[in-house]
Amino acid sequence: MTISNAKYLLVLLALSPILGAIDCAADSLSSKRGSVVKIYVTIQHEDYTMPWQGGEPAGGTGTGFIIKKNRILTNAHVVSDHKFIEVQRYDEARRYEARVLFIGHDCDLAVLTVDDPGFFEDIRPVKLADSLPSLNDEVMVLGYPLGGDRLSVTKGVVSRIDYGLYTHSEIDQHLVLQVDAAINPGNSGGPVLFNGKVVGLAFQGLAWAENIGYAIPLPVIEHFLKDIEDDVYNGYPELGLMFMTTRNAALRRDLNMPDGKSGIVVQYVDPFGSAKGFLMERDVLLSIDSHQIADDATVDLGGNVVLFAELLERKQWGEAVTFAIWRNNSELEVKVPLTNPSDPFVYRRIYDERPKYYMAGGLVFAPLSREYLQTPHKKNVGNSRQIFYYAQYAKIDGFYKDRDEFVVLIGRLPHSVNTYCDSFVNGIVTNVNGLAIHNLKDVKTAVTGNKEDFHVLYFAAMNDSLVMDANAMKRADPEISARYGIPLREHLGEK
Amino acid sequence: MRYFLSVLCCCLSTCFCFAAEDALEDNLVEITSTFQEYDPFLPWQQNPPGTRRGYGLLVGNSRVITTENVVRNHRLVELRKARSGEKIAATVELSDCQTDLALLKITDDKNAPEFPAVEIVEKLERRATVEILQFDETSQIQRGKAQALNISVAELPTAPYPSLIFSLLADLNINGEGAPVTCDGKLAGLIVSYDPGARIARMLPYPVIKRFLDGVLQQPYLGVATAGIIWTPLIDPAKRAYLQVPGEKQGILITSSMPNTGATQILQPNDVVIELDGRPIDNMGFYEDEDFGRLGFAYLIRGRRKPGETIPARIIRNKSETVVNVQLYRWNDRNSLIPEDVTGEQAEYLVAGGLIIRELSGKYLRARGPDWQQNVDPRLVHMYLTQNNAGKRDDEHVVILSGVMPDPINIGYQHFQDQVITQLNGKPVNSMKEVFRIVDTDGDVKRITLQSIAVDLVLDRSELVEANKRIARLYRLPALRYQRDQLK
Numbered sequence: 003m004t005i006s007n008a009k010y011l012l013v014l015l016a017l018s019p020i021l022g023a024i025d026c027a028a029d030s031l032s033s034k035r036g037s038v039v040k041i042y043v044t045i046q047h048e049d050y051t052m053p054w055q056g057g058e059p060a061g062g063t064g065t066g067f068i069i070k071k072n073r074i075l076t077n078a079h080v081v082s083d084h085k086f087i088e089v090q091r092y093d094e095a096r097r098y099e100a101r102v103l104f105i106g107h108d109c110d111l112a113v114l115t116v117d118d119p120g121f122f123e124d125i126r127p128v129k130l131a132d133s134l135p136s137l138n139d140e141v142m143v144l145g146y147p148l149g150g151d152r153l154s155v156t157k158g159v160v161s162r163i164d165y166g167l168y169t170h171s172e173i174d175q176h177l178v179l180q181v182d183a184a185i186n187p188g189n190s191g192g193p194v195l196f197n198g199k200v201v202g203l204a205f206q207g208l209a210w211a212e213n214i215g216y217a218i219p220l221p222v223i224e225h226f227l228k229d230i231e232d233d234v235y236n237g238y239p240e241l242g243l244m245f246m247t248t249r250n251a252a253l254r255r256d257l258n259m260p261d262g263k264s265g266i267v268v269q270y271v272d273p274f275g276s277a278k279g280f281l282m283e284r285d286v287l288l289s290i291d292s293h294q295i296a297d298d299a300t301v302d303l304g305g306n307v308v309l310f311a312e313l314l315e316r317k318q319w320g321e322a323v324t325f326a327i328w329r330n331n332s333e334l335e336v337k338v339p340l341t342n343p344s345d346p347f348v349y350r351r352i353y354d355e356r357p358k359y360y361m362a363g364g365l366v367f368a369p370l371s372r373e374y375l376q377t378p379h380k381k382n383v384g385n386s387r388q389i390f391y392y393a394q395y396a397k398i399d400g401f402y403k404d405r406d407e408f409v410v411l412i413g414r415l416p417h418s419v420n421t422y423c424d425s426f427v428n429g430i431v432t433n434v435n436g437l438a439i440h441n442l443k444d445v446k447t448a449v450t451g452n453k454e455d456f457h458v459l460y461f462a463a464m465n466d467s468l469v470m471d472a473n474a475m476k477r478a479d480p481e482i483s484a485r486y487g488i489p490l491r492e493h494l495g496e497k
Numbered sequence: 498m499r500y501f502l503s504v505l506c507c508c509l510s511t512c513f514c515f516a517a518e519d520a521l522e523d524n525l526v527e528i529t530s531t532f533q534e535y536d537p538f539l540p541w542q543q544n545p546p547g548t549r550r551g552y553g554l555l556v557g558n559s560r561v562i563t564t565e566n567v568v569r570n571h572r573l574v575e576l577r578k579a580r581s582g583e584k585i586a587a588t589v590e591l592s593d594c595q596t597d598l599a600l601l602k603i604t605d606d607k608n609a610p611e612f613p614a615v616e617i618v619e620k621l622e623r624r625a626t627v628e629i630l631q632f633d634e635t636s637q638i639q640r641g642k643a644q645a646l647n648i649s650v651a652e653l654p655t656a657p658y659p660s661l662i663f664s665l666l667a668d669l670n671i672n673g674e675g676a677p678v679t680c681d682g683k684l685a686g687l688i689v690s691y692d693p694g695a696r697i698a699r700m701l702p703y704p705v706i707k708r709f710l711d712g713v714l715q716q717p718y719l720g721v722a723t724a725g726i727i728w729t730p731l732i733d734p735a736k737r738a739y740l741q742v743p744g745e746k747q748g749i750l751i752t753s754s755m756p757n758t759g760a761t762q763i764l765q766p767n768d769v770v771i772e773l774d775g776r777p778i779d780n781m782g783f784y785e786d787e788d789f790g791r792l793g794f795a796y797l798i799r800g801r802r803k804p805g806e807t808i809p810a811r812i813i814r815n816k817s818e819t820v821v822n823v824q825l826y827r828w829n830d831r832n833s834l835i836p837e838d839v840t841g842e843q844a845e846y847l848v849a850g851g852l853i854i855r856e857l858s859g860k861y862l863r864a865r866g867p868d869w870q871q872n873v874d875p876r877l878v879h880m881y882l883t884q885n886n887a888g889k890r891d892d893e894h895v896v897i898l899s900g901v902m903p904d905p906i907n908i909g910y911q912h913f914q915d916q917v918i919t920q921l922n923g924k925p926v927n928s929m930k931e932v933f934r935i936v937d938t939d940g941d942v943k944r945i946t947l948q949s950i951a952v953d954l955v956l957d958r959s960e961l962v963e964a965n966k967r968i969a970r971l972y973r974l975p976a977l978r979y980q981r982d983q984l985k
Contacts, residue, residue: 105914246950250909252957256944269952283951387870391879398949399876422733454737463883465730465752465766 037128038153039070040146041076041114041191042097044086049061051413053357053366054238054488059085065145065192065202066114074114075223076191077205079170081112082353089116092123092153107353108237110170110205110218110437129197134179134220135160137294143183143204143215145192158183158213160196166216169206171350172372176315177219184413185215186238221315229318236319239340242275243268248286248297258331264288264297264329266310274345274396279451280338286328290314312437314340346407347396349375358495362449363475364415364459364482365423365468367431369442370408384430390462392430402475409460411468413459415486419470419478426468429461443494520682521614523612524555525630526585527565527577527604528601532570537864538900540846541974542857546572546710548771551675552631555612559603560595560691562673562706564654564689565592568599576603579638583883591713594656594840595721595828597689598709598757616683617679617703620788621696623648624926627685629667629698631676637846642670643678653698654690658721658828663700667691671698696831704800720827722804725758726751730781731769737780740769741816745773746812749758749782756833758798759807759957761822765814769886772811798825833882834860845929847978850956851902851968852910855883856929857895873907874915893927898947898954902972906964913947920953935978 021374043065049057064080066089074089081087081102088097098121105112116122135141145154158181160482166178179202181194186207194202194217202217229235238497245266248254256268265288271278281287286292290310293301301310317323322339349372368374370393389410394401414420431439436455449457452472459468485492505899533546551561553576561576568574568589575584585603621627625645633639643665651662664687665678671691678700686700687811697867712718731737731750742748748771754760764770771777775783778794786792802808804827811820830836838844838858846855855861862881880895898919901911912961918926921935922944936942941961945954951961 036514248908250907250955252906252955253909253952256953258956267952269950331821376950383776387875387882388879391875394875419735422736425729456735458739465727465881466750469739471738474735 010399022187022487025063037125037192038093038144039066039068039074039089040064040099041066041074041080041384042088042090043081043084045081046085047083048355048357048373050368050371051377053359053368053493054361054490056481061190062177064190065188065204067144067191067193069113069130069200069227069480070124070127072115072122073103074100074116075203075227076111076114077203077218078107078112079205080191081105081114082170084354087114089114089121090438091121091214098315101197104226104235105225105228105237106235106237107171107350108168109176109226110168110175111203111223113230116221128193128195128201131196131201131220132224135196136161137161137163139196140180141183141201141447143181143185143192143197143217144195145185145204146186147186147188149186154189156183156185158215161214163219165311168218172407173348173350176238177220177312178216179219179369181212181217183215184213184215189215196271198331213322223315225407238315239316239317239319239321240272240275240345241277241323241338241340242272243277243281244270244272245287245299246401247299252392252431254297256283257328259286259328263328265295266297266299270398274342274347276340277338278333280336281327282329283323284329287325288328289326289335290292291324292326307334341390347393347402349393356493356495358442358493359412359487360446360494361415361479361482361491362445363470363478364417365411366413366415367442367445368412369374370410370430374412385426385461385464389428392462405439409439409442409445411459415477415482415488417482418475419482423468423470425466426459426461426464429464431459432462433460434458445456446494502926503982513925521554521613521677521679521684522579523617524615525579525632525638525677526553526555526561526568527579527632527636527673528553528587529577530568530571532568533572533843534570535843537824537844537858537861538853540844540853541976541979542900549674551673552687553601553675553685554615554677560590561603561688562599562710563586563599563601564655564698564701565594565597565599566689567594567673567675567839568601569594569655570774571606574601576601577636579632580636582636589616590706591718592840593709593718593720595658595738596660596705596709597653597655598687598706600709602711612719617707618680618683620683620701621645621685623626623790625680627665627678629665629669629671629676629678629688631669631672634635639669641667641671641845644669645690645700645814646697648789648792651659651699651798657837658932659788659793659799661702661705661792661800662689662794663701663702664700665695690860693921708800709835719804721799722802722806722824722825723755723758723828724798724808724823725755725760725828726764726770726823727753727760728753728770728782731781731821740767740813742769742771742813746779749776749778753810755828757833758826758828763823764810765811767814769813770810771807771813771818774802825966831892833861834893842980845933845979845981846899847929847932847936847942848902848965848968848974849936849977850961851904851907852913852942852945852956852966853899853902854921854932854942854945855897855931857897857898857917861899877917892930894929896926896929896932898945902968904964904968906957906960906972913954916950917948918945919948920944931978933978936978950956 031041044061046059047057061210066074066076069075082108087100089100090097094366098116098118100114100116103115139160161182162180167176168174189204206216208214217269246269265286268283268285290313295310304377310417312415312440317340324337351372411429435452437448513596528551530549535544551567554560556562559723574587586599587603590602591598627643629640629641629800645663647664650659653660676688679806686702688698689701691698728749729752731748748769751768753765774797778784782794785789807822809820809826836858844855870878898916900914903911919985922939924935926932943958
């Protein structure tokens with residue numbers, strides 16, 4: 003499940019300094035400790051304003067715990083964009099080089115391994131619990147947070163189990179376990195234990211709040227571990243629906259819903275979602291996998307009233323979900339296979355990928371991405387507000403049909419050839435030299451294939467066009483590369 | 498008004514030059530305007546009243562000239578003379594936000610104070626030394642010197658319209674808008690803004706005031722002329738070569754035009770305007786004005802022409818030179834798809850089953866605070882920022898569901914806010930005028946279609962009348978609709 007607008011003040015707990023995890027159990031804390039490891043990581047976020055060079059490397063630490071032989075579970079955000087990872091047992095001085103086996107950015111979980119078998123010797127993996135604790139159950143959080151180098155143990159109770167934003171991707175929502183035990187930067191990846199077994203993994207906090215810490219709960223961890231059983235991480239399937247409740251009696255009558263039926267009505271079907279081709283707008287979803295959907299979108303799971311989406315959360319790729327629906331005045335059953343094509347118009351944070359770009363005449367083009375939207379100077383200037391519109395309404399307003407991605411003129415490296423091009427920066431390129439632009443590669447094709455004296459570029463919602471002297475641009479390219487130290491004028495992401 | 502006309506003409510044509518000692522002191526009045534604005538989100542309600550203090554100048558026949566912003570949204574206007582505590586009631590006879598000028602009339606003109614005639618300067622040089630008049634804390638007249646630094650065509654501080662503006666470096670802290678500026682005892686301008694940090698004041702100069710007063714005398718008031726040109730400088734040599742524009746320094750590029758203006762039909766994107774009204778226009782949009790030197794070409798139209806006139810434009814279109822005639826109009830904000838509504842008129846609205854229906858305006862968007870571009874739905878922001886490209890019809894506007902006042906009839910719809918309404922009762926709507934027409938024909942609102950939402954908001958007709966009464970009572974709505982110029 004994704005949401006598009008993240009306005010939470012959630013903060014990840016494994017930023018630059020510290021994340022630590024330790025293994026501890028109420029019955030035998032010392033025996034568990036060995037399976038909790040400290041992770042030392044060097045990361046390098048990509049530089050989306052100057053994509054031809056890497057960003058500034060930074061060091062940090064986090065926590066992980068051994069869940070089975072050769073496998074360490076931690077947060078994805080601890081090891082995202084890593085260049086070098088080491089792990090250290092609490093009872094050993096030696097650090098071992100580790101590598102990432104699986105990473106799930108949508109659920110902020112990762113599995114690491116260490117190739118040196120010596121690291122895992124004499125370690126008893128931590129056990130996962132069979133079920134979630136209840137509210138007010140006392141839990142223990144282990145980790146290496148701020149304030150010291152050695153293991154820290156804090157205690158608290160389960161305050162809330164709810165859906166919440168996962169700030170690592172900035173758009174995904176899953177179940178979240180809220181505890182009042184102190185969770186601080188450095189705790190990320192550390193286990194949350196109840197009766198000696200793992201019920202969660204500490205991952206984020208809430209700025210400006212007290213005694214609120216968040217953990218990834220057991221069902222999300224289990225979903226991740228089950229997903230990687232086939233050695234591939236697919237991620238959560240997306241149904242791709244927007245719906246309205248049918249709490250309004252007039253609306254229910256308008257949909258000709260029979261008395262006694264309840265459900266939610268589909269107001270939008272995402273062209274990239276699993277439901278496309280199976281469910282239609284104005285369908286009323288009456289039940290999901292035989293659980294009746296109430297008109298406020300909840301289902302009753304043995305006394306627990308939860309959002310119907312929680313049943314989808316338990317599904318893996320390739321599985322199916324069955325809805326009873328009300329369509330055209332009759333009830334029918336629809337089985338929706340949960341497979342997800344990659345959706346270029348979902349703007350998650352991007353990690354572990356080299357940014358794509360193409361440069362010509364000092365003009366830098368790149369696909370629209372969340373990283374680009376968040377570069378600080380994009381907030382409120384010139385054309386920049388418009389790209390937020392295209393990003394948010396790409397599918398709803400149909401822009402996806404004409405393109406594979408949005409190509410943005412992200413900046414210019416000043417040179418006399420491009421002196422008068424500033425007003426086009428942040429514009430979405432629609433056409434270059436008569437060729438409609440579907441993706442970044444099209445820009446290169448249109449520029450390199452142009453035999454005319456001028457390059458002419460058009461931008462979305464702009465009447466003015468950008469004109470460049472083709473010969474002057476050809477001459478300028480090597481000068482610009484030399485002047486600004488550009489090793490390569492393009493990275494189109496092709497293998 | 499006719500009497501007033503003659504007095505003023507007399508003033509303008511007489512060329513006294515009195516020793517500047519106490520010039521215009523008896524004409525100066527302090528204006529206290531109590532104003533109140535409508536709440537854009539609850540358009541039947543008004544925000545708490547506030548007061549604005551400024552200055553005006555008695556110009557003849559119980560009339561006072563001041564800036565429009567001083568009396569914007571006024572509920573009560575009172576004047577006071579120097580060294581006096583007595584308040585003199587006044588009404589606003591005419592205000593024009595496109596020039597930022599207003600003319601007030603003293604209500605009880607039997608008690609109108611006596612004052613000498615006002616002369617307006619004929620010419621003010623750049624670097625000229627002028628005087629600014631205002632009241633001090635004890636209501637005595639205070640004079641300060643200022644120097645004219647710069648003359649330009651710039652956007653008014655209180656409305657998105659260009660005007661001739663002088664920048665002054667002042668040696669006193671200016672304490673009110675509308676403070677008169679004099680030169681040799683004659684009126685040189687009115688202050689429209691002041692930056693106390695830089696001590697820079699901006700002045701609406703005498704030619705603008707003269708034209709306004711001349712215009713007031715010719716009923717009906719015609720206002721300021723606009724051609725409706727949307728343009729960009731044409732400096733880039735590559736672009737000039739591509740468009741085959743001869744020369745290096747002349748011509749601006751037309752990118753679009755404001756809807757329903759003279760330029761709409763006549764000028765096309767990619768036209769290059771090299772001359773306007775017989776004056777060469779340079780590649781940054783400047784021309785050489787006989788009085789003020791290098792100025793933005795907007796002054797050629799706004800300062801030297803009137804609505805209804807036609808001016809020739811020499812253009813290069815498809816590589817060949819031609820002359821077209823552009824008809825000038827007074828710009829009507831309502832012609833925009835999304836009007837600016839800078840003056841904050843009461844918005845037309847309809848409340849049906851607790852659903853608040855109104856048109857989108859610039860004022861409404863900006864009411865979301867300084868970060869409105871980030872806080873408002875990006876589709877609305879985009880629509881507003883590119884509005885001149887939209888608007889297929891003269892009277893087309895954007896009708897929105899602004900919000901919902903919770904009531905049992907609108908359960909399930911209460912989270913909707915700032916959604917564009919495309920249809921009402923299954924009929925397309927593009928303005929509040931159409932909303933009222935549909936409601937008056939159909940009797941009530943039973944179905945609202947929102948943009949990109951496949952499920953209509955349906956209201957229970959059998960309960961609607963009762964619900965409307967209940968909502969009006971509960972939320973204390975004086976009326977469920979406000980329609981401007983409603984025919985009784």
